[in-house]
Amino acid sequence: MRKFTSLISGILFGLGLIISDMANPERVRSFMDLFGDWDPTLAFVMIGAIFASAIGWIIARRRSMALFGGSMPPPANPSIDQNLIVGSAIFGIGWGLVGLCPGPAVSAMAFAPWQVPLFMAAMLTGMVVFKISQELRQSAPA
Amino acid sequence: MIEDWTFAAMGGLLIGTSAAVLLLGNGRIAGISGILGQMVDRRLPGDWQERVLFLLGLLVAPLFYLPFAPLPEIAVTNNVSLIVVAGLLVGFGARMGSGCTSGHGVCGTARLSRRSIAAMATFMTTGIITVAIMNLV
Numbered sequence: 001m002r003k004f005t006s007l008i009s010g011i012l013f014g015l016g017l018i019i020s021d022m023a024n025p026e027r028v029r030s031f032m033d034l035f036g037d038w039d040p041t042l043a044f045v046m047i048g049a050i051f052a053s054a055i056g057w058i059i060a061r062r063r064s065m066a067l068f069g070g071s072m073p074p075p076a077n078p079s080i081d082q083n084l085i086v087g088s089a090i091f092g093i094g095w096g097l098v099g100l101c102p103g104p105a106v107s108a109m110a111f112a113p114w115q116v117p118l119f120m121a122a123m124l125t126g127m128v129v130f131k132i133s134q135e136l137r138q139s140a141p142a
Numbered sequence: 143m144i145e146d147w148t149f150a151a152m153g154g155l156l157i158g159t160s161a162a163v164l165l166l167g168n169g170r171i172a173g174i175s176g177i178l179g180q181m182v183d184r185r186l187p188g189d190w191q192e193r194v195l196f197l198l199g200l201l202v203a204p205l206f207y208l209p210f211a212p213l214p215e216i217a218v219t220n221n222v223s224l225i226v227v228a229g230l231l232v233g234f235g236a237r238m239g240s241g242c243t244s245g246h247g248v249c250g251t252a253r254l255s256r257r258s259i260a261a262m263a264t265f266m267t268t269g270i271i272t273v274a275i276m277n278l279v
Contacts, residue, residue: 011200013156020150050247092235102178
């Protein structure tokens with residue numbers, strides 16, 4: 001049942017990205033074009049998504065276990081560290097350059113032109129590079 | 143004629159519902175960079191099959207859309223080096239910052255996580271600055 005839930009959740013997420021046009025990179029970039037020809041439409045995606053997601057969290061607060069087994073996520077970590085801010089800043093620059101972030105990149109793979117698979121390959125490489133940089137840092141003498 | 147913002151809001155509600163389904167059903171956070179990142183790590187988590195199925199759902203979602211309406215045109219740059227650099231930055235930055243638009247933006251902010259709100263404010267700001275600079279040059 002947990003596996004079925006994961007699959008359904010993935011399909012709903014992907015449908016939402018396509019219906020809202022969030023899977024369309026230039027549309028995403030025009031949403032970020034605050035000082036140019038700003039297209040505010042995608043703000044409604046974030047409002048709708050955060051609204052529905054918040055209802056999930058409100059219900060989750062009253063439960064200690066997930067419906068299909070396993071525990072609920074631990075309380076949110078309140079500490080804002082350097083990695084969080086620097087990493088998010090780097091992420092935002094890459095997002096602004098092309099207009100693709102991880103979710104839409106996966107959902108657009110099946111019907112996208114060559115650019116999306118190329119972006120996906122680079123993105124996975126970036127993730128591996130981060131992982132390796134972490135390992136190097138841990139193994140380096142202090 | 144239904145306006146674009148209606149579709150945007152409907153799509154957003156679907157995305158949020160997806161996150162709520164995964165949370166209440168499995169106790170998991172729908173953070174896509176986290177799921178992808180753990181897939182490329184050499185040590186697979188115990189529930190890797192669930193993660194693969196979530197990704198599979200994301201991947202096949204267009205098939206469920208196709209019977210009702212033609213898939214939207216994708217408009218994206220043709221600049222190969224720009225795409226490669228952007229992909230590297232997105233992958234590296236999302237892992238370093240422990241999340242992306244889904245994990246921080248949709249899930250974390252909805253539970254009023256300070257970290258997620260800070261992350262989202264940061265990546266929206268650098269994204270807006272990046273677009274503004276690219277319009278100048």
